[in-house]
Amino acid sequence: MTEHQTMSANAGPGLADYNFAYLDEQTKRMIRRAILKAIAVPGYQVPFGSREMPVPYGWGTGGIQITASLIGPNDTFKCIDQGADDTTNAVSIRHFFAKVGGVATTEHTGDATIIQSRHRIPEKPLVEGQIMVFQVPQPEPLRNLEARETETRAMHAYEEYGLQYVRLYENISTFGRIAATAGYPVMVDDRYVMSPSPIPKFDNPKLHNSPALHLFGAGREKRIYAVPPFTKVESLGFEDYPFEVQTWDEVCGLCGAKHTYMDEVVLDDDNNRMFVCSDSDYCADRRAQGHRGPHAGHELTEIAEDVSKNQEVMA
Amino acid sequence: MAYVAVKGGERAITNAHNLLAEDRRGDQSIPEIEADQVREQLSLAVDRVMAEGSCYDRDLAALAVKQSRGDIGEAIFLLRAYRTTLARFGVSEAINTRQMRVERRVSAAFKDIPGGQVLGPTFDYTHRLLDFQLMANGETPLERTEQADELLPEQVPNIEDVFAHEDLLEHETAAANENETVPFDLTREPMSFPADRDQRLQSLARGDEGFLLSLAYSTQRGWGGTHPLCGEIRLGEVDVEFIPEELGFPITIGQIMVTECQMISNSRTIGEEPPRYARGYGLTFGHNERKTMSMAIVDRALKNRPAEGEKPEFAAHDEEFVLYHCDNVEASGFVQHLKLPHYVDFQASLQFVRKQREEWAERQAAKEAAE
Numbered sequence: 001m002t003e004h005q006t007m008s009a010n011a012g013p014g015l016a017d018y019n020f021a022y023l024d025e026q027t028k029r030m031i032r033r034a035i036l037k038a039i040a041v042p043g044y045q046v047p048f049g050s051r052e053m054p055v056p057y058g059w060g061t062g063g064i065q066i067t068a069s070l071i072g073p074n075d076t077f078k079c080i081d082q083g084a085d086d087t088t089n090a091v092s093i094r095h096f097f098a099k100v101g102g103v104a105t106t107e108h109t110g111d112a113t114i115i116q117s118r119h120r121i122p123e124k125p126l127v128e129g130q131i132m133v134f135q136v137p138q139p140e141p142l143r144n145l146e147a148r149e150t151e152t153r154a155m156h157a158y159e160e161y162g163l164q165y166v167r168l169y170e171n172i173s174t175f176g177r178i179a180a181t182a183g184y185p186v187m188v189d190d191r192y193v194m195s196p197s198p199i200p201k202f203d204n205p206k207l208h209n210s211p212a213l214h215l216f217g218a219g220r221e222k223r224i225y226a227v228p229p230f231t232k233v234e235s236l237g238f239e240d241y242p243f244e245v246q247t248w249d250e251v252c253g254l255c256g257a258k259h260t261y262m263d264e265v266v267l268d269d270d271n272n273r274m275f276v277c278s279d280s281d282y283c284a285d286r287r288a289q290g291h292r293g294p295h296a297g298h299e300l301t302e303i304a305e306d307v308s309k310n311q312e313v314m315a
Numbered sequence: 316m317a318y319v320a321v322k323g324g325e326r327a328i329t330n331a332h333n334l335l336a337e338d339r340r341g342d343q344s345i346p347e348i349e350a351d352q353v354r355e356q357l358s359l360a361v362d363r364v365m366a367e368g369s370c371y372d373r374d375l376a377a378l379a380v381k382q383s384r385g386d387i388g389e390a391i392f393l394l395r396a397y398r399t400t401l402a403r404f405g406v407s408e409a410i411n412t413r414q415m416r417v418e419r420r421v422s423a424a425f426k427d428i429p430g431g432q433v434l435g436p437t438f439d440y441t442h443r444l445l446d447f448q449l450m451a452n453g454e455t456p457l458e459r460t461e462q463a464d465e466l467l468p469e470q471v472p473n474i475e476d477v478f479a480h481e482d483l484l485e486h487e488t489a490a491a492n493e494n495e496t497v498p499f500d501l502t503r504e505p506m507s508f509p510a511d512r513d514q515r516l517q518s519l520a521r522g523d524e525g526f527l528l529s530l531a532y533s534t535q536r537g538w539g540g541t542h543p544l545c546g547e548i549r550l551g552e553v554d555v556e557f558i559p560e561e562l563g564f565p566i567t568i569g570q571i572m573v574t575e576c577q578m579i580s581n582s583r584t585i586g587e588e589p590p591r592y593a594r595g596y597g598l599t600f601g602h603n604e605r606k607t608m609s610m611a612i613v614d615r616a617l618k619n620r621p622a623e624g625e626k627p628e629f630a631a632h633d634e635e636f637v638l639y640h641c642d643n644v645e646a647s648g649f650v651q652h653l654k655l656p657h658y659v660d661f662q663a664s665l666q667f668v669r670k671q672r673e674e675w676a677e678r679q680a681a682k683e684a685a686e
């Protein structure tokens with residue numbers, strides 16, 4: 001990349017003074033250094049000089065900074081929230097990069113080089129060369145066990161994870177099972193306990209030996225961490241109470257899938273529900289291949305298609 | 316029940332922005348407020364936005380207040396997001412508040428002190444009665460402020476000088492590392508603990524007024540009391556000096572209005588030193604007395620660092636608690652992010668609770684069958 005990339009021609013009005021992808025090149029360099037360190041020490045939280053962004057803390061500032069420091073004019077960017085491309089904040093972030101970088105955007109997991117996400121990993125298996133960027137509200141997996149950063153840093157340094165296992169054991173004695181359902185802690189490369197961000201534990205196995213690079217950015221807490229490609233990622237558990245993922249009795253109302261993570265849609269005030277794939281692109285793909293669920297043709301599919309049309313107009 | 320409300324999309328966002336702009340403008344038969352009116356007539360809102368926005372620019376702060384419809388937290392956020400894009404060309408020399416052109420200066424420690432008590436523009440002794448004239452005429456005739464017979468001294472010694480003869484005040488050190496010429500900058504580096512004084516003071520100076528006010532108040536009510544006394548509070552303009560590399564000597568690049576407060580608190584003896592008063596320091600851009608006094612009290616409270624291995628007893632003594640939570644842009648963003656969809660993690664949690672309920676129902680049924 002050149003020292004000072006300027007805004008592309010289709011940048012919005014009033015943004016002409018900002019650098020390509022918003023951050024200045026020195027800041028991008030600082031973030032890339034943090035990313036490199038994070039990749040070198042898988043699962044370790046690297047403090048970095050997180051900048052104040054034009055979106056609020058808690059709304060993806062960490063992910064946006066990682067994406068901004070990596071994205072180039074040849075990248076194709078996908079942004080999802082809750083697995084869907086059409087949720088407001090995902091639309092807003094995608095719009096931001098289209099505006100300040102003029103980069104190509106997509107909803108198709110397979111076409112994307114960088115996928116920024118909040119709370120999900122796409123259903124379609126990622127491939128070598130793809131980068132997942134997670135928005136992380138709380139990078140510290142031990143924070144609910146120990147409030148102090150000075151303490152938790154020491155616990156990681158000494159690999160002192162007894163407290164974490166005691167918490168899991170207490171869960172089992174209280175509830176009969178491990179209570180964590182999203183943000184389920186993982187052990188990375190047999191060394192660091194890491195929060196996978198609040199993805200459902202359903203997605204945890206996708207991190208293990210993934211050919212893609214997974215980067216985690218916490219803007220407000222000023223931490224970056226990573227799971228490099230082909231790294232061992234193990235969800236915590238016990239021999240007699242092993243880690244398990246969620247399953248549904250229902251199938252996706254739109255595409256009939258049974259093996260995906262589901263959103264529950266409240267249809268009326270009579271307790272009628274429909275379950276649909278949380279990954280909207282994956283679901284649309286299946287419908288395009290001819291799969292049909294019990295609610296096929298529901299207005300929800302029209303909305304999704306309507307949004308795709310809008311996206312094309314915008315790009 | 317419409318699902319459209321949950322799935323937002325581009326169009327919803329655009330429409331929401333348009334509606335927001337309409338609401339900001341309000342009734343169009345009423346003239347639009349100008350940013351310079353905000354700057355001149357809502358000057359204390361502007362001052363607070365500059366202080367917590369860490370950016371001394373009255374015009375931009377006024378614009379932020381206007382654009383945010385008077386939501387001060389939002390205005391601070393706007394100014395911060397602008398500030399972060401500015402190029403840095405260096406660090407100024409430390410300002411010298413002894414050379415402040417004082418507009419207001421009071422001390423609660425002595426009846427009179429060198430330089431005198433100067434009341435200045437303050438709400439302190441106003442009676443808080445709504446002035447309906449301000450509403451009726453729009454304009455209130457100003458009574459001429461009487462001119463003093465003698466000019467204020469050019470340099471008003473500060474409370475430190477008053478105590479210096481007896482060496483009664485604890486000595487302040489500039490930074491833990493004296494060789495460090497560039498102060499810690501929270502907007503460039505992440506917070507680290509234990510925090511040095513520069514990091515602490517920067518954090519407090521940017522910190523939320525309401526949060527610091529309540530913390531300071533909590534110490535006064537016995538939650539970690541330090542018996543503060545307002546040694547001095549002063550308001551006025553100071554010069555900002557900068558040494559350009561090509562010159563090698565300081566030049567004045569501008570004047571800024573600041574509020575400074577020195578809180579004196581109960582004496583303490585450190586090691587073999589004679590007993591001295593401890594103190595807390597507060598400094599903000601603009602006229603922000605409530606904030607500056609709170610900052611000074613909290614700074615003092617944070618000097619009660621617990622011994623190695625011990626935990627602080629009170630919130631105001633707890634460095635990690637105070638510094639991690641005093642920033643209102645961080646706090647506001649994170650609290651309000653709860654508005655974002657959480658249905659993936661909520662679905663995960665629902666499954667868990669439903670499973671628990673199923674098992675509970677099974678247990679109940681078994682119990683009833685046994686009876």
